[in-house]
Amino acid sequence: MPTISAGKLRKLQSLADAHGRFTMMAIDQRGSISAALAKLLGVAASEVPFEALVTVKAVITRALAPYASAVLTDPIYGYPYSGATIPGAVAVLLACEESGYQTAGPGGAERVSRIIPGWSVAQAKRVGADALKFLLYTHPDATEATRRHQESLVRRLGEECAEHQLPFLLELVTYSLEHAAASPEFAREKPGFVAESAREFSKPDYGVDLLKLEFPGNLKYTDEYSRGAFDGVTREPVCSLSDVEASLRKVDEASAVPWVLLSGGVGIEEFLVNLRLATAAGASGFLCGRAVWQSVLSHYPDEAAMKRVCLAESVFNWQRCVATAENALPWFDHRQYGGLEAIIPDPHAADWPRP
């Protein structure tokens, strides 16, 4: 029977819904929210006030948290200010990566991640987090120095999460060394990158419990959706929908741990298709943010309008995501576990007292 520490088991259960599916809301974004507000306010991203991020996160958290199985927020602008509006029955994940990345490698085309300065797994656990989240940029062909840096960072976090019996959710974000993120070339490269990084970082020695993965492809470049289905723009297709489905199966085979889908800033209609295909291939749900609440930002600083849009649009978007995840694989039915009844808490991990 597979064993897991009692704390990790307990907290994985708290992150999922009653059926073991993850319907988790992300509001831990920092860089992307700053960028959107900067554009709106006509200032540099560095000039967006601290309070603007706090306000945006507070409005969205209060409106959407009651509908989620868990909420992912950050310890800088989010949790200290809006943590109390997350219902007690909804679990909390705390992000611990510094937003964005530092450049590295030849020509600065590679990306390395770091932990928020002054923050740690121990502090996240102490303040009440039910899980730790770390966003890692990853490229299978990065230089060895970059790969070693990223791998040792994950390994270290995995060890600390094991020590604190806190589930470790690792978000993997791939990038191209040569092409733009929205290019047809990257649409071709990406499926392999996603599968390869999932394979690497779900190896047991990293200590990852749950992967948060990109959609391995870009529907806008498929035959079926290339005629502007999502944004009105016609593109030259690079593959068919069945190729994307094959890529999803490869990702699911590559991941040795349960995985959830991220939205990565795509629109809600595209995300709903992504999610339907991903859960059909074995994803255990989603952890998504911008696809659901992106439109709220444009109403800042009008809090009343932001709340209205949250209730009118974001909750509607959210409920469609939840419905679409109905056929997600319960995390404990992933082949790593084989059913909740088969899982036992590691009898040695806690040194349980005896009578």
Next chain:
Amino acid sequence: MPTISAGKLRKLQSLADAHGRFTMMAIDQRGSISAALAKLLGVAASEVPFEALVTVKAVITRALAPYASAVLTDPIYGYPYSGATIPGAVAVLLACEESGYQTAGPGGAERVSRIIPGWSVAQAKRVGADALKFLLYTHPDATEATRRHQESLVRRLGEECAEHQLPFLLELVTYSLEHAAASPEFAREKPGFVAESAREFSKPDYGVDLLKLEFPGNLKYTDEYSRGAFDGVTREPVCSLSDVEASLRKVDEASAVPWVLLSGGVGIEEFLVNLRLATAAGASGFLCGRAVWQSVLSHYPDEAAMKRVCLAESVFNWQRCVATAENALPWFDHRQYGGLEAIIPDPHAADWPRP
């Protein structure tokens, strides 16, 4: 504005229902379950097998946990074996006192408590507990040595819970130095003992977040209920119902922190009256066990029968308790806090990272 550490705030919310009321199920009993099973099996309490307690706790936990806002269990027979059947949205409290007490003082009439050997606040937090529970025997007229021992034990646990930002629930159980627990004399003494101990241990330097208190009186000795209302036995009354209501008001005034009612082994009909009166006086809900599931024990080792009784009787009992607690005071509306919106997480406690 009142401050509280982020971890304690988060976990207090998880212990309560969506309205801030505690509907918590206790299955952490060890001595009283052993005693009941020993009687049933015709053996000494020390001969009741380990597995018997594990089984009883597992059956009751699985049946009732889904209806509770939180479950209190123990780290010896309970949590390692049946923790995984507690839904993720239901919080977990772990008991950390050794069951029963050691005698002390003149003639051995006093009672001192101790922590489960080899167990600690740090371990409870690590394995996923959302709160720590400690049962303390207390008598206002115990010798100074006994009082100092009990007080310093609570103070130490309070400090450790503060360090780990884990809510500290202290259960206070009074006793008589001279009279039997079921005597009219103790029915007279008890209200003052309960109020006095609540006053002492809700002082801020003990670090207690929530008190679990006895009903300050005994309805069987009131004019109104003395004619066998609960058990068919007629008794000489020692007071009226309005005296009991006055005692409850004194307990509520004495407690500087939110408090919940325990059932202490009374029958369900008596407990429902206790609970109605306690919540009318300011209690924030209940943490009860035996009043709800006591009858299940008599069917051991017939697991199918135990499950049937759980579903037929215990769930019915439970739902009446929940309904009776509808008018409980939300914990954050206790005068210590003054409303959820007024509470802010202590900005210094976590050393929140800055951008």
